[in-house]
Amino acid sequence: QDLGVMASGQVVGxxxxxxxxxxxxxxxxxxxxxxxxxLDRR
Incomplete structure (x- = not known):
């Protein structure tokens, strides 16, 4: 079986x-x- 968790929250929006x-x-x-x-110019 293909079981898994994909955490996706508000960032998806x-x-x-x-x-x-x-x-x-x-x-x-x-x-x-x-x-x-x-950085080179400093």
Whole structure:
């Protein structure tokens, strides 16, 4: 039998973006590059 529990609460109502894995990694990399660039200027 397939039995399991999937906890989903109020946060489900605030999700408005579900990017692909590729797009998610691209966003993370872009954000990391921006942070590193700002740190480099200090």
């Amino acid at each position: 605030v999700l408005d973006d579900l990017p692909s894995c590729h797009e998610l990694i691209e966003r993370i990399m872009a954000e990391a590059e921006a942070v590193l660039s700002r």
